[in-house]
Structures are given as C-alpha cells and as structure tokens.
Amino acid sequence: MPFAHIEDKAAIETGSLLSPRFDERGLITAVAVDAASGRVLMVAAMNQEALARTIETGEAHYWSRSRQALWHKGATSGHTQKVVELRIDCDQDAVVLHVEAHGPGQCHVGYPSCFYRVVGIGGPAADARLTIVDAPSYDPDAVYGG
C-alpha cells in the first residue's frame, strides 16, 4: 500500500498529501492529454500499482480492464507517453496526465486520439448518430500485427 489514506475532507481537497480514492474496483480514472495541443488523447483506469509506476518512472502506466493486467502504454506499439505534468482532482479519484505522446497515434484503431467521433446532439438520444471527424494517422495492422 504505497499511498497514505486520509479521511478528512479538507485535507483530501486542499492538502498536500497524495491520498488517491480508489473505487470499489480499486481504480481511479486517468485522462491523458497531449501536452502540446491540449487535446484529450484517451481515458483509462489506474490501480495503485499503475499510479505508483507512473509517478516513479514518469511514463504512463494504466490498468487494462480487458486484460486485467498492468499496462505500460506503448510497450507493444512503441506509442509511449512521457508524463510532463500530473494533476489530481479535488476528491482525488481522477488524474490528468499531460503527456508527450510518441508515435503516430495514441488510439489502437489508428487515430491520433481515441475521440475521433462526434455524437450528434439536440434530438432524441435513441436517434443520435456518430460521425468520424478526424483522419487516421497510422495503420494499426502494421503496428499490432493485424
């Protein structure tokens, strides 16, 4: 258990002690933002180990819920994320990573960001449609082996 555990609300919200609030699954939310463009690249989860390794190495680590394993982002693809700045929110259950992203894209589908689709708003939710608004930036089959 590498992190302190505090219960005082004021200390959690405005103190200098890192006391991340992992949820019932042992996870916090992590948002990776491109440090240069400010664009949101991806949203993922971190468990204790992923957060600790990110802090200690300065390279983004996540918890892969699909693989149920620690995930050093870019270990397979080479698309690593060097953490320039790490921020935590008021209740310490989410972090934002400002990263220098390596490689042509950060999404496994082949785009610079995972958020390449816009959801149409203003009508019935059941009729909402998605539109791809970004251009692909690399061929994932060439990177991940198809």
Add this chain to the structure above:
Amino acid sequence: MPFAHIEDKAAIETGSLLSPRFDERGLITAVAVDAASGRVLMVAAMNQEALARTIETGEAHYWSRSRQALWHKGATSGHTQKVVELRIDCDQDAVVLHVEAHGPGQCHVGYPSCFYRVVGIGGPAADARLTIVDAPSYDPDAVYGG
C-alpha cells in the same frame, strides 16, 4: 433503454451507431473540457439517463455517485455547462464534452477546474506531494451556503 446495443467490434469502433458500453455499475466516464481554453474542468460519470438528457438538452448531466442521483450540473450553483461538442471514444465507454462553462468556477472547492493540484513525480510514490498551482476563482460558501 434508449440506446442500441451492438457487439460487433468494428461497428463499435468505427460505426455511426451510438452504443455506449456502460460498465458493471451502469456508468461511463465523462470528461468536461472548456471549449475555449481546452482545459480539463472535471471528470465525472454518466448513467444511461444522464447521457440521454445531455444529448437531448445540450446541457451536461451526470450521475452523482455520492448522492446516487441524476445530477444536472449547475442546478444548485448556477455553474452549468452548455455542450458545444460531444465526442465518444473508440470502445464507446467514455465521452468528452466540450462545454461553455457558466459561472466563475466549475469545481465545488472554489477553483476554475477540479485539477488545481500538481502531483510531484520522479520519486517514490509514497513520498509524492501535491502542490496547488491555480488560484481560487470564487467563494464556495457564498454559492453553496457554507
């Protein structure tokens, strides 16, 4: 159940059908970004109803895990979020809302964003400390009644 349910991976990742993947708690992750500055304002959760109302009204709605209730952001504080653009990620379990944020701050602690603290990196995780790097933007006691 206002949303379609599809299982085909290619359709989820690159199709035009909105089929959000709510987790075992019935939630997806929502990241609110200031449309003007590009800054991450807050990270929250949405259940089906919150996402549907956000799409239909163009105002950000979340699911409050602490209150276990639908949360129309700003209903109490006046600090509403008008959604300028809504994006969804590759596996449809996270959304980014580009918003016009109303009011002097979007965090209940009194800051423009919930991410007003930087986590020191590069040393042992247990020794990591937080530094407040933003200035408060309003008095929460005056807004929420102290």
